[in-house]
Amino acid sequence: MVKTDVLVIGGGPAGLAAAISAKKEGADVILVEREARLGGILKQCIHDGFGLVRYGEKLSGPEYAERFIGEFLELKIKAKLLTFVTSIEKNDKGFKAALVSKEGIEEVQTKSLILATGCRERTSKQVFIHGTRPAGIFTAGTAQHFTNLLGQLPTKRCVILGSGDIGLIMARRLTLEGAKVLGVYEVKPTPSGLTRNIHQCLYDFDIPLYLSHTVTRVFGDDRLTAVEVVKVDEKMQVISGTEEIVECDALILSVGLIPENEIAEDLDVEIDPKTKGPKCDTHLMTSVPGIFSCGNALHVSDLVDYVSESGETAGKYAAHFALQFQDADNKNISSYTGVLGDGKLVDIEIGDNILYFVPQSLNLETDLSSVIVYFRSKDVFDNSKLKIKVDGKVVFEKKYAFLRPPEMEKLKLDFASFGITDKSLILAEVEVGVSE
Amino acid sequence: MNKEIVCITCPRGCIMKVTQEKDDLGKISFQVTGNFCKKGETFAINELTSPMRTICSTVKTDFKDVPVLPCRVSADIPKDKIFDVMAEINKVVITEKIKRNDIIIKNVLGLGVDVICTSDMLN
Numbered sequence: 400m401v402k403t404d405v406l407v408i409g410g411g412p413a414g415l416a417a418a419i420s421a422k423k424e425g426a427d428v429i430l431v432e433r434e435a436r437l438g439g440i441l442k443q444c445i446h447d448g449f450g451l452v453r454y455g456e457k458l459s460g461p462e463y464a465e466r467f468i469g470e471f472l473e474l475k476i477k478a479k480l481l482t483f484v485t486s487i488e489k490n491d492k493g494f495k496a497a498l499v500s501k502e503g504i505e506e507v508q509t510k511s512l513i514l515a516t517g518c519r520e521r522t523s524k525q526v527f528i529h530g531t532r533p534a535g536i537f538t539a540g541t542a543q544h545f546t547n548l549l550g551q552l553p554t555k556r557c558v559i560l561g562s563g564d565i566g567l568i569m570a571r572r573l574t575l576e577g578a579k580v581l582g583v584y585e586v587k588p589t590p591s592g593l594t595r596n597i598h599q600c601l602y603d604f605d606i607p608l609y610l611s612h613t614v615t616r617v618f619g620d621d622r623l624t625a626v627e628v629v630k631v632d633e634k635m636q637v638i639s640g641t642e643e644i645v646e647c648d649a650l651i652l653s654v655g656l657i658p659e660n661e662i663a664e665d666l667d668v669e670i671d672p673k674t675k676g677p678k679c680d681t682h683l684m685t686s687v688p689g690i691f692s693c694g695n696a697l698h699v700s701d702l703v704d705y706v707s708e709s710g711e712t713a714g715k716y717a718a719h720f721a722l723q724f725q726d727a728d729n730k731n732i733s734s735y736t737g738v739l740g741d742g743k744l745v746d747i748e749i750g751d752n753i754l755y756f757v758p759q760s761l762n763l764e765t766d767l768s769s770v771i772v773y774f775r776s777k778d779v780f781d782n783s784k785l786k787i788k789v790d791g792k793v794v795f796e797k798k799y800a801f802l803r804p805p806e807m808e809k810l811k812l813d814f815a816s817f818g819i820t821d822k823s824l825i826l827a828e829v830e831v832g833v834s835e
Numbered sequence: 836m837n838k839e840i841v842c843i844t845c846p847r848g849c850i851m852k853v854t855q856e857k858d859d860l861g862k863i864s865f866q867v868t869g870n871f872c873k874k875g876e877t878f879a880i881n882e883l884t885s886p887m888r889t890i891c892s893t894v895k896t897d898f899k900d901v902p903v904l905p906c907r908v909s910a911d912i913p914k915d916k917i918f919d920v921m922a923e924i925n926k927v928v929i930t931e932k933i934k935r936n937d938i939i940i941k942n943v944l945g946l947g948v949d950v951i952c953t954s955d956m957l958n
């Protein structure tokens with residue numbers, strides 16, 4: 400059986416950053432990726448805009464990913480490509496993973512585990528639409544895969560349902576390649592993608608955005624021939640009499656991303672219902688000691704820069720966790736209670752107007768003086784204030800001219816100075832309507 | 836003249852107001868508000884005078900495993916030339932193993948920018 404300190408599952412930007420940082424901390428690392436090449440979803444994100452925060456440059460997805468792949472290869476980290484993880488079980492030495500590849504089945508024993516499995520797109524199964532199931536209904540990510548990796552245009556004339564960023568990016572991409580995008584239909588009164596994408600992907604190409612609209616019906620036997628679109632009211636109820644038939648050969652769905660956490664769930668990792676990713680402490684360790692989470696598996700980020708950052712955090716502490724057992728091969732890891740194993744955890748509760756807050760808890764036995772946190776607001780707010788309260792007392796506040804749910808906010812907080820004890824009640828909330 | 840412009844330079848997406856003024860000598864100047872940084876001001880003025888955009892796309896190849904290769908323009912091009920440059924990109928078929936940053940089309944349509952490869956996928 401192969402032994403390692405850290406096993407990383409997923410070779411996207413999160414997994415790559417995690418593997419690199421774990422290796423730099425001195426750990427032995429193996430990365431497992433089910434596809435033939437490293438880079439994750441960025442392989443198909445050929446548009447630019449990646450790396451602005453990190454490098455101050457507008458890179459395309461492949462360019463951004465290849466910077467990390469270059470470093471990964473230089474550090475001679477072991478990667479197992481075209482390899483699936485079939486099962487992982489917890490044992491007294493950490494975790495035992497069964498990997499399947501062309502060469503057969505292989506078992507790996509690791510002290511810590513990093514889940515960097517990314518996210519998946521919501522599909523038509525999760526959206527309620529009447530009618531048959533003709534070909535021509537697929538997600539924006541699938542359209543991106545066909546267009547950018549296979550070089551096949553999947554539609555000539557399409558309707559996009561949902562205003563998520565991938566849908567907006569694909570509206571532009573398909574238009575550039577000669578397809579007609581008839582419109583983007585969003586059921587909510589505000590778009591879910593970034594404002595700049597509405598402008599540079601839709602308005603630049605005169606593609607209409609229909610807010611408070613949805614698709615209720617699809618037509619066609621083998622291939623989609625048309626969809627029915629309708630207007631909805633504030634309660635998202637269909638307004639009858641507003642039905643319209645739009646002829647098209649494809650309906651492209653851009654209705655949201657969900658963290659991919661099948662492996663985490665199998666290992667009984669606690670999932671936060673708000674982020675749909677594992678509940679983590681400031682080291683991005685999950686509720687199961689030794690299992691770490693990062694990237695879009697942790698929570699869906701709109702910027703890959705933050706994905707890499709979370710990978711680095713998870714990688715560093717997964718290495719620290721493993722290296723605690725360097726000379727202790729015969730100690731029982733699962734019953735270990737140490738700084739990174741079983742410190743005192745205090746949860747950060749979320750209050751008014753916050754959609755989610757990451758990390759979800761603080762480990763009081765670790766250094767909390769510069770903790771990176773991410774949050775999203777529940778709605779679009781002007782002039783608002785993020786407040787952190789400890790036992791009802793405001794210990795931190797920050798004003799925001801705008802908060803928009805599609806745009807995740809990041810801050811560095813000094814929780815060590817907030818006088819937190821294991822009995823403290825920590826609350827994060829957003830106050831709206833504060834004067835300028 | 837008064838125009839609202841959304842900056843696409845970074846994900847912040849500042850919503851800016853641009854006012855165009857003409858002085859007594861007929862000289863035109865612009866007033867930009869709502870921008871967070873200097874790039875926003877430059878972008879807003881360009882939008883009114885000569886809007887520029889980038890293009891990211893793919894070129895076909897002769898390689899079975901990599902049927903298309905990602906590419907982009909090395910610097911922004913005039914917005915109204917987007918589809919002309921796309922037509923040039925779609926004429927190309929890559930037959931050799933090129934690398935990231937290699938030039939695919941030099942000085943495309945005489946615009947002073949190149950179409951470059953953005954991935955090492957063929958290597």
Ligand SMILES: Cc1cc2nc3c(=O)[nH]c(=O)nc-3n(C[C@H](O)[C@H](O)[C@H](O)COP(=O)(O)OP(=O)(O)OC[C@H]3O[C@@H](n4cnc5c(N)ncnc54)[C@H](O)[C@@H]3O)c2cc1C
Pocket residue numbers: 408409410411412413414431432433434438439440441444449482483484515516517518519520539540541543565568656659662693694695696700701702703704706
């Ligand atoms: C279709 C799509 C388009 C996107 N477009 C953009 C964009 O334009 N800009 C942007 O900033 N962000 C975009 N994102 C978000 C993007 O996912 C992140 O920026 C970033 O790629 C996330 O990195 P990651 O490493 O967490 O996940 P991913 O890049 O998804 O990587 C996860 C990797 O894990 C592998 N994996 C999963 N499960 C297993 C398993 N069981 N065994 C082995 N390997 C496994 C997958 O094959 C994949 O390679 C997009 C996301 C999607 C889904």
